[in-house]
Amino acid sequence: MEKIKHLEYFEKIIIDNGIIMTPQRRAILDVLFTNRKRHLTVEEIWHQAKNIFSQIGIPTVYRTVNQLESIGILYKIMVQGNCCKYQLTDHEEKNKHRHFICTRCGSITDIYLPEMSMTEQQIENRYHVKIENQNIIYYGLCTQCIQVSEE
Numbered sequence: 001m002e003k004i005k006h007l008e009y010f011e012k013i014i015i016d017n018g019i020i021m022t023p024q025r026r027a028i029l030d031v032l033f034t035n036r037k038r039h040l041t042v043e044e045i046w047h048q049a050k051n052i053f054s055q056i057g058i059p060t061v062y063r064t065v066n067q068l069e070s071i072g073i074l075y076k077i078m079v080q081g082n083c084c085k086y087q088l089t090d091h092e093e094k095n096k097h098r099h100f101i102c103t104r105c106g107s108i109t110d111i112y113l114p115e116m117s118m119t120e121q122q123i124e125n126r127y128h129v130k131i132e133n134q135n136i137i138y139y140g141l142c143t144q145c146i147q148v149s150e151e
C-alpha cells in the first residue's frame with residue numbers, strides 16, 4: 001500500500017509534465033522505486049526492467065531517465081569514467097538528499113540533511129529564485145578508504 005501511494009506520487013508528477021505513462025516507463029519507475037536506496041546505471045535499470053516488461057530496449061531507458069531527471073524526480077550522479085548513476089529523489093525530502101563520492105573507490109554515500117539549509121534560503125533571498133531541487137555532490141575519501149590510508 002505504501003509503495004502504491006509513493007508510486008502514484010511520482011506518476012502524478014510525470015503525467016503533470018506531459019509525459020505519457022507507457023508500460024515501459026512504468027517498468028522503469030518500478031525498478032527505480034524498488035531500488036530507491038541505491039544508485040543504478042542505465043544498464044542495471046534496463047536488466048531489471050526487462051523482468052517486468054520484456055520488450056524494453058536500452059534506448060528507451062536512456063530517454064526515460066533523461067526525461068525523469070529533467071522534471072526533477074531523478075538524481076543523476078556522475079561517477080568515475082563518465083558513467084552516470086541514477087536514483088529516484090525522495091518523496092518528502094526532495095531538497096535534502098545529497099551525495100558523497102569517494103575519489104579513491106568510487107563508492108556513493110547518501111547524505112541526508114534535516115531541513116533546507118540556511119545556505120539555500122540565503123540563495124533564494126539573494127538571487128530571488130525558488131529552489132525546487134538540487135544535485136550537490138561532495139568529493140573526498142569514504143570511511144573505509146580513510147581507514148586504509150591510516151593503516
Ligand SMILES: [Zn+2]
Pocket residue numbers: 102103104105106107141142143144145
Ligand atoms: Zn572509498
Ligand SMILES: [Zn+2]
Pocket residue numbers: 038039075087097098099109110
Ligand atoms: Zn543517493
